[in-house]
Amino acid sequence: MFLQLDRVSVAYGRPGQGKAAVSAASLSLGRGQIGVLIGPSGCGKTSLLRAVAGLERVAAGAVRLGGELLSDHASGVNVPPEHRGIGMVFQDYALFPHLSVADNIGFGLAHLPRRERDTRVAEMLDLVGLAHAAKRAPHQLSGGQQQRIALARALARRPRLLLLDEPFSSLDVDLRERLAHDVRAILKQIDATALFVTHDQLEAFAIGDLIGVMQHGQLDQWDDAYALYHRPATRFVAGFIGHGVFTPGQIVAHPGGPRVRTAVGELADVDECLLPEAYPGGACDVLLRADDIVHDDEATVKACIERKAFRGSEFLYTLRLATGEQVLAHVPSHHDHQLGEWIGIRPQVDHVVTFPREN
Numbered sequence: 001m002f003l004q005l006d007r008v009s010v011a012y013g014r015p016g017q018g019k020a021a022v023s024a025a026s027l028s029l030g031r032g033q034i035g036v037l038i039g040p041s042g043c044g045k046t047s048l049l050r051a052v053a054g055l056e057r058v059a060a061g062a063v064r065l066g067g068e069l070l071s072d073h074a075s076g077v078n079v080p081p082e083h084r085g086i087g088m089v090f091q092d093y094a095l096f097p098h099l100s101v102a103d104n105i106g107f108g109l110a111h112l113p114r115r116e117r118d119t120r121v122a123e124m125l126d127l128v129g130l131a132h133a134a135k136r137a138p139h140q141l142s143g144g145q146q147q148r149i150a151l152a153r154a155l156a157r158r159p160r161l162l163l164l165d166e167p168f169s170s171l172d173v174d175l176r177e178r179l180a181h182d183v184r185a186i187l188k189q190i191d192a193t194a195l196f197v198t199h200d201q202l203e204a205f206a207i208g209d210l211i212g213v214m215q216h217g218q219l220d221q222w223d224d225a226y227a228l229y230h231r232p233a234t235r236f237v238a239g240f241i242g243h244g245v246f247t248p249g250q251i252v253a254h255p256g257g258p259r260v261r262t263a264v265g266e267l268a269d270v271d272e273c274l275l276p277e278a279y280p281g282g283a284c285d286v287l288l289r290a291d292d293i294v295h296d297d298e299a300t301v302k303a304c305i306e307r308k309a310f311r312g313s314e315f316l317y318t319l320r321l322a323t324g325e326q327v328l329a330h331v332p333s334h335h336d337h338q339l340g341e342w343i344g345i346r347p348q349v350d351h352v353v354t355f356p357r358e359n
């Protein structure tokens, strides 16, 4: 693997005394892959990114890039940030206001002969689609364009790895997702390896080949978006990614494979269902995603609409069963039912995700 983090911990304060901001996080990225760290505020995303950059010493574990040991707690190796060959892009762009766009991009290339520097700047301007703005000042550009300049400036030095800390968070939501797609395309075009930090799921899904979900300094899962959604490793990941609820379930043996009994009905034909023996008495909590619940007038199970949120092509309904359980359902928006109305629902679950029962 090109980037390899082995059980990296980061702690602030005096050695051995500070509380760990990151505990034993392991992840790897192949050359040309894009990784994203996501999680709630204060979970340690930035600290882990800074440890990779060499801006924080690791309190345990090791960081390797292209086979080279950059940080290693055991042997005391700690390559300084400027010798790691790593570029960084931050939320606030940090462009020089008095320099033109082209001079901002060429700023870190002073060591190159003039002609080579100009060629490199022109390449970068083309790459981010801003060749027409070369002579302008940064303040004459939009936020999205300024962030492209910051990206071009970081890439101009041909870093081995690019780190981006919440690069789109000061932009409008609409622009953010679009720019995330554009930046992914730019990075893929030059086969760059990059690690992002964000707290925005749509952005993470738009940009990442691999996504890591963190909480309280732990990296719960490092996987692709599909696996995070359909095979969450922990209850936290299950709750953090997408919309869903946990509902009590009972796994029962059946000749065709195990089934799960829930208040919304029996889940049959499910992939990857554990055997009843996995939990005491087969009792578990089942993750029911909003897209696992189908509105069906013919269904025998009825649920009362407690809340509804319009999402354009669909509603996200929050429903309450007569037995008290709450479920969520995506329903096409032409089914515009009223709050308090009872509608028929049935489960349609392909991947069943279960966890030990919690009260």
Ligand SMILES: Nc1ncnc2c1ncn2[C@@H]1O[C@H](COP(=O)(O)OP(=O)(O)OP(=O)(O)O)[C@@H](O)[C@H]1O
Binding pocket: 012, 013, 021, 039, 040, 041, 042, 043, 044, 045, 046, 047, 048, 199
């Ligand atoms: N320089 C520092 N000194 C002491 N504690 C710090 C320092 N930087 C971060 N922390 C603490 O480390 C923990 C992780 O912070 P970090 O900034 O890495 O989280 P984050 O997930 O990036 O958060 P956010 O999304 O809010 O930026 C937090 O408890 C934070 O208060």
